[in-house]
Amino acid sequence: MDALVSKPAAQTVHAAIEAQLPALRRFSQRFTRSASDREDLVQETVMRALRSSHQFCPDTRLRSWLFTIMRNTFNTEYRRRCREPVGLDDGLFERASISAPQEWAVRRSELRSALSRIPPRSRRTLLLVAMGVSYIDTARLCACEIGTVKSRVNRARKMLEDEIGRPDAF
Structure with a gap:
């Protein structure tokens, strides 16, 4: 009612x-x-x-x-x-900055190196999708079909995994 x-x-x-x-x-x-x-x-x-x-x-x-x-x-x-975190002032997270440990610097270097060895079209497609661009928009930007985008991303991910290991190992 x-x-x-x-x-x-x-x-x-x-x-x-x-x-x-x-x-x-x-x-x-x-x-x-x-x-x-x-x-x-x-x-x-x-x-x-x-x-x-x-x-x-x-x-x-x-x-x-x-x-x-x-x-x-x-x-x-x-x-x-x-x-919400309790007992912490509002600006604490913005002020707290810790430089990346050596291990992260090495991982970043490994990732850059591995990305440079991926074919340019697959690398571009992977990076677009990783930045949050939809598969449809990525297909438009790369002038190819959605299926091609998906297979390029899959191959590029596989190449990275073979080269530097699983992403969850970070």
Whole structure:
């Protein structure tokens, strides 16, 4: 039932949401121990509920609907936090620069040398695909068919593998 809720009905939903604040605060204790994090979770839940109040179906229990929003909000925030490094300042990764160890310098030299021994057309095709150019665009740039691009790339990869080993060995 995605029908729009009339203004008085929306105000009723808003008042009912406000009446559920104590229950939301208690439920938030299941997710986090920090009082400020609990308040943030309740606030975000209420914001999302108010934003989506027009989607609320009167046949649904409001408390269950709000608890579902809270659980989903927590899960989304938890997954986002897991992806972000904690305790590091924002510019650390940009400032941290370490020169390549000798082994990487040798590998780069080996790769350049091996690339120079690949036939020019295959080398160009491989480099275009490695830079992210699509097979279709590579075919246009090299004035050949897609099948030719694929076979050139495959042969060039095989030549590199035979010469310097598997890429995952780096």
